Amino acid sequence: GAVVSQHPSRVICKSGTSVKIECRSLDFQATTMFWYRQFPKQSLMLMATSNEGSKATYEQGVEKDKFLINHASLTLSTLTVTSAHPEDSSFYICSVAGAGDTQYFGPGTRLTVL
Amino acid sequence: DAKTTQPPSMDCAEGRAANLPCNHSTISGNEYVYWYRQIHSQGPQYIIHGLKNNETNEMASLIITEDRKSSTLILPHATLRDTAVYYCIVRPLNNNDMRFGAGTRLTVKP
Numbered sequence: 200g201a202v203v204s205q206h207p208s209r210v211i212c213k214s215g216t217s218v219k220i221e222c223r224s225l226d227f228q229a230t231t232m233f234w235y236r237q238f239p240k241q242s243l244m245l246m247a248t249s250n251e252g253s254k255a256t257y258e259q260g261v262e263k264d265k266f267l268i269n270h271a272s273l274t275l276s277t278l279t280v281t282s283a284h285p286e287d288s289s290f291y292i293c294s295v296a297g298a299g300d301t302q303y304f305g306p307g308t309r310l311t312v313l
Numbered sequence: 314d315a316k317t318t319q320p321p322s323m324d325c326a327e328g329r330a331a332n333l334p335c336n337h338s339t340i341s342g343n344e345y346v347y348w349y350r351q352i353h354s355q356g357p358q359y360i361i362h363g364l365k366n367n368e369t370n371e372m373a374s375l376i377i378t379e380d381r382k383s384s385t386l387i388l389p390h391a392t393l394r395d396t397a398v399y400y401c402i403v404r405p406l407n408n409n410d411m412r413f414g415a416g417t418r419l420t421v422k423p
Contacts, residue, residue: 200359203356205356233411235413242400242413242414242415242416243351243357243413244413245410245411245412290354292356292357294356294357294411300406301347301359301362302359302411303359304349304356304357304358304359305356306355306356307354307355307356309354
């Protein structure tokens, strides 16, 4: 499988600020990474597909100008939550499309917006 | 819009086999069955996947019915650390989308 890390593991920020979350594929060159979010007691919801060297593809209802995704290398994708508000508080999880088309997930980042 | 149906919760005694069912009656011929689990406040962990033959690895066994409309994930000797939400997902092999349903919350009890 692929080993995926995320940084930070948790972050608390004030309303109106921007937060950047990093997702790294440690042992696999990932042309495609995915970003999910999970609200309490709910399942994971796919937000966007991040493709190395090109623009991300966003799911319906996800604001691309609010959730900026950059996939500048085969091992790193970043998600920036711009002008965060309390309703953006969630568990953000990235995944990597690894060998055999199986997805491997990072440990997640818990964002709390005050 | 998950294409699978799973019971919302199940209990299992420690040391016993945990059998988690999944219905996927509308599965297409090119769709695989994937199982993941998510332990509280962690990212999902890949368990196993299969197309039509039964599969086994170091974590679990996957039994797929002959008509492929349902499957069962078997944890042969459940431990307390297997307490998690288990997700059954169907998708084509080359489709990157991994769509999660509500899953089954498995509680392994001493």
